[in-house]
Amino acid sequence: MKFNTITAILFSIGLVFTSCNESTTSKNETKKEEKKKEKKENNYVKENYDKKEVEIEMRDGKKLFTTIYSPKDKSQKYPIVMQRTPYSCRPYGEDKFRKQIGPSETMMKEGYIVVYQDVRGRWMSEDVYDNMRAVIPNKKEKEIDETTDTYDTIDWLVNNVENNNGKVGTWGISYPGHYATMSVVDAHPALKAASPQACIGDFWFDDFHHNGAYTLSYYKVNSLFGTPKDQPTDTAWYKFLDFGTKDQYQYFLDNTPLSKLDENYKNDYFWKQITEHPNYDEFWQKRGLIQHLKNVKPSVATMVVGGWFDAEDLYGPLETYKNIEKYNKDNYNTMVFGPWSHGDWAREKGKSLVGNVYFGDSISTFYQKNIESKFFHHFLKGDGSKESGLPEAYVFDTGKKEWKEYDVWPPKNAKKQTWYLQADQKFGTDKTSKEKISFVSDPKKPVPYSEDIKTVFTPRKYMTDDQRFAARRPDVLTFETEVLEDDVTLAGDILAKLKVATTGTDADWIVKVVDIYPADHEEHKDVQNHLKMSNYHQMVRSEIMRGKFRNDFAKPEAFVPNKETEVDVKLQDVFHTFKKGHKIQIQIQSSWFPLFDLNPQTFVPNIYKAKESDFKKQTHSVFTNSTIEFTVLEK
Template sequence: MISHLVERKLKLSPPLTRNVVVQKDLRVPMPDGVELLADRWTPRSGGDGLPTALIRSPYGRRMFGQILARPLAERGYQVVIQSVRGGFGSGGTFDPMTQERADGLATLDWLVEQPWSDAIVLYGLSYLGHVQWAVADQLPPQVKAMIPVVTESALTLEFLRSDGMSLETPFGWGVLVGTQERPLAMLRQAGQERKTARALSTLPLREADVVAFGERSAYIQDILTHDADSERWQGFDHSARVAGVTVPVSSIGGWYDIFLPGQLRDFEVLQAKGRPARLTVGPWTHAEFNSTPIDEAVSFGLAHARGEQPADRAPVRLYVMGEEAWRDFSSWPPPGYEPRRFHLNADGVLGAEPGESSTDSYHHDPADPTPAAGGVRLVDDSGRVDNTALEARPDVLTYTTPVLGEDVEVIGEVSAEIWFSSSLPYADVFVRLCDVDPQGRSWNVCDGLVSLTGAEEVQRADVRLWPTAYRFRRGHRIRVQVSSGAFPRYARNPGTGESRATASTLLAADQTVHIGPARPSAITLPVR
């Protein structure tokens, strides 16, 4: 029954067999004497010697085994799914992302020695993909391919930027791993999500973990007090290992995925080094499960594990939103797309040239924060959503082109420069690109935020938005939003200069966007 449900939910092709068995609680020794537990999924007959998919997970082996391991074991693999250190029966203490290189290399050494294992494929999404990058430059010859899905080599560091702290995702993940082994955790999930959402408004934020689940979390305390450059996160960043990868890599991401910029950076490194790599990016959020990763594990991973070449396809396959179609390209970013500036002008107009000098202002109150609406999030309200209600708020400015007389195709990196000042020295600038349809509904395409200091003086805010592939159709309009937050996706800026962890006072501010030839606020889109 589970096999049929997973097949229907993920829209998978029929399996080779549904008759699989699980060898539970294999003990994998680490050099320091700790043992990590793993389950081995195989077809009931003929499993020995099949290519082995290795999955290392902090979320347990049983439920994830049904979703991740079973479909692969039914389609030509044997699968080893291991609980990482400190969770779900594995020994030691869980310290997120800091132990995965040493433990991953030791696990590979163990797997190579097993008489039933030969060729190995590394597979997994999110944290389960990050652990692949942790070992990627020191793989034994038995590893034939990597398939990292919605992940990157420097996991979570984008969230902890000193100039733009994300809150909802790293905090929510800290709550998840802090509560997932409690009794009846799955049944209590909806209630826990409500408590977590309330906790994000706690002042000071250093008390939010106790509000969310009743105890201190060392990880949550650390994300609130250490930014991305802190020594605390030294073990997190494996980006320097990407260039050393020699096995073929198939990287799968989503336009609304939380890790997309880093994932594209990793692919660009492989591409520049001439490594055998390909990239697939769909219209997905982080938590969307679909057939693509499993299809790729079968068509790409099994082929390399057997010493064959997978079916030929372009190195880059992108889903172009708006056109709602898959397209193939030779590289990322694709050739032929040139940067074009769209300037913020008076009266809410977005134009090809800067207009007369003027200003637009709005009042921002972090006690009534500008809300996140869709976009790059882990909650249900993610991806493309109608932004009409958001844009009706007085703390959101919008700038819109006339109706397009022809399609405008945008594929690549998106950025904005906003000339900005505030009545306070500390302020955030949030920029969002939207598609306005003929009915007047505004749909978010991509966005980004940057935090400023010295904002009482006019300065240029350089905002890096998420990359995208989007076709704005003839008859639609292109819109840019400017505001000072997207809560709780990003932490509220208290306006005081205090640490986000300790701030207990929130100050409202009057924000000003400056436009015109001398201060040419604009968004830059890669256009063909």
């Protein structure tokens, strides 16, 4: 009995050992397979595509460096998808391959001829670069702009690249998105589909400025756009600044006024352009692209893509979609907006998070497979009819956290509603007695845009950040509803019509729309350690308005001290449901640092030339006859 028991135990241990060995072997095999798969995936482009580098001559004789990836399988003809970029079409060398090509892995494996091009004056292309090069209407024979460079490139490609089917699509994110928009202006007949994504529309409202306020967080990388280069190069010729500190707030506070920063960019032509053109003058106006979208050919289908929480380019994609829609009624023109920060739809991290807010899983993959690839396939491989199977607006409700489809944007049942700033700093649909609420704005202690201490270019997460830190400052006014008894869905733009006064002669006005979560809101592990989702104040939308531009961006005007004055602040579209049990809060403040530069609160013709003595503490007031115009989805 004893013997049998010991034998059984030893046998059992032997089984465990065997099992462990088998398990270890199995794990090792799995790792080998995973590595083999990863290697194969990394080599997919090299194994399935041929690469060719060419220099395509433009109508003025300048040559633009272009990389062409063509499927090795020559049994069929393929459409061309092209991205023009100022950020390099690396890696250079016909024996060096990107790990992924095209808009997504899905499209890469579906088979397209994929083209990348260094735009004029960047990297390996000839000539001189010009930021947001202006469109030239009624061009003469040899005159060039980005529309002609795109036209000439497409013309060369369809006539010289083997196995192409004569149809071309363009895409790009951010600055490449701007060039994708350029492709639809005076478009080549072979261009059938364009997808401008997070596309810059106008540097006065995107990226480097917001309504006249300079986006100070961009200062660190100004050299990327303004360092001179006169020869083609395959290596970076610019260098980013080292602040010597991780505390960006303190660095810029110590370097106010802005003239202190000139020393870093003595030879930077873009910094010179910014500082010499403080108003929306002809220099900036002619670089805007939105006004050139009035005659987009019906033969070009457009799908504009953006992220509801894109801190860099939100104005551009929304205005691009709206203006193509407004002026080109017969065109196929659609929009896709998801719960993303800048360009997140081109990546897949599994969980979809912006800052501390979780929106779901594999949202980018859903977009790539079911929206983006479907669009390009239909117009470049399919019949190209208007019946693409996609809606006019594919939009994600960032409150309910679900996709919705509409045949028009804003939806037909979205109506304008006027909400009021009320006495006792309440907020709602009823008008109350007029009251003046004041706060002191001190340039030496500006309101930070985030609790985080870091040095970042184009901060992303602040777009959904917890705003409790701001709501509890004396120089931030808050107005909030009672606990909502029903869901309230905003679907469209927001207009704050403020009535304000200041003891100074200039002021910035920042308006934030905030979703206050209930105290019992569930927690999740991806939130920052110092925060809880209980009573979380999620920023839904925000914007700044430099007060002196309240009537005309080209002609600044001083405030009359202590005089009630109207200042409108347009906030970009949202699609967000404030759920039952939540509250809606409005925050109003006069600094947002160092996201944007400090207003001296004294009127100066050129803020970049302001002196330290111009920066003064002032008292600002907001009157409760101010209103917020929402676009509300009716049931």
